Amino acid sequence: MKLRRLEMLLEQVTGFANPRPDREQYQTPAPLAARLLYTAFLAGDITNLRILELGSGTGILGIGSALLGAGEVIGVELDPDANKIAEQNAADLGVAIELIRADIADTGSWNIVPFADTVIMNPPFGAQKEHADRPFIDLALARAEVVYGIFNAGSESFLIEYIRDRADIIGVIAAEFTIPRTFFFHTDDRRDIPVEIIIFRKTR
Numbered sequence: 666m667k668l669r670r671l672e673m674l675l676e677q678v679t680g681f682a683n684p685r686p687d688r689e690q691y692q693t694p695a696p697l698a699a700r701l702l703y704t705a706f707l708a709g710d711i712t713n714l715r716i717l718e719l720g721s722g723t724g725i726l727g728i729g730s731a732l733l734g735a736g737e738v739i740g741v742e743l744d745p746d747a748n749k750i751a752e753q754n755a756a757d758l759g760v761a762i763e764l765i766r767a768d769i770a771d772t773g774s775w776n777i778v779p780f781a782d783t784v785i786m787n788p789p790f791g792a793q794k795e796h797a798d799r800p801f802i803d804l805a806l807a808r809a810e811v812v813y814g815i816f817n818a819g820s821e822s823f824l825i826e827y828i829r830d831r832a833d834i835i836g837v838i839a840a841e842f843t844i845p846r847t848f849f850f851h852t853d854d855r856r857d858i859p860v861e862i863i864i865f866r867k868t869r
Contacts, residue, residue: 666733672699674732678725678754681747693725693787694843697815701785701862702729704838705813708864710783711735717781717808719769719788719801724751724762726785731760738762741769741778770800775807784809790817799827806831811866815842818859828865836864 672695680692705711712734718727721740728751731738740762742748748764755762767774788801798816805812806828816824821837828834842858 668699668703672696675699675725675729679750680723691844697840697842698725698729701813706733710811714782717784719786719805722747724754727762728755728758728760731762740764741767743768769804775804781809784812787815813864816861816863818861832865832867834865838862
């Protein structure tokens with residue numbers, strides 16, 4: 666499958682019905698999701714492998730992985746309404762994904778999250794709750810050898826220190842995250858947020 670075809674299919678993925686600002690529930694834009702996934706696909710980190718999507722929301726990254734030939738896709742998401750939408754999105758696009766309801770911020774729930782070959786994720790940026798992305802990073806490194814994540818632009822230096830002695834950053838791709846007017850505090854019809862797709866691989 667070509668990148669443009671993947672992007673067109675992911676445009677069909679329905680977003681959150683009632684997004685919550687405290688959970689930073691923004692749908693990952695299809696062009697950004699496709700770019701992350703195609704990068705992983707070309708690196709051999711998708712096809713026939715077990716893929717774990719942390720904070721899977723309405724399933725766009727997991728569904729894209731399945732479209733690219735993942736052997737198994739597992740999403741981890743706390744919001745039951747988002748999980749229902751993800752299930753419908755997967756059915757609409759003719760792929761199968763497994764969904765686990767768990768709170769990634771609660772380390773006590775990590776034992777129900779399986780190991781995988783690759784983690785894909787768009788963790789919260791921490792705009793509403795400081796350091797909200799850290800449990801995602803920690804769980805990702807506890808469950809897979811390679812991680813593809815979307816982070817605020819300029820996060821590389823923080824990540825280098827945070828994952829020191831656990832993983833190395835092996836790729837950084839500049840991108841944009843387009844956010845339409847979603848919540849009452851938004852003043853623009855849309856805003857393009859500079860982000861980075863950051864790839865890290867475990868060293869131990």
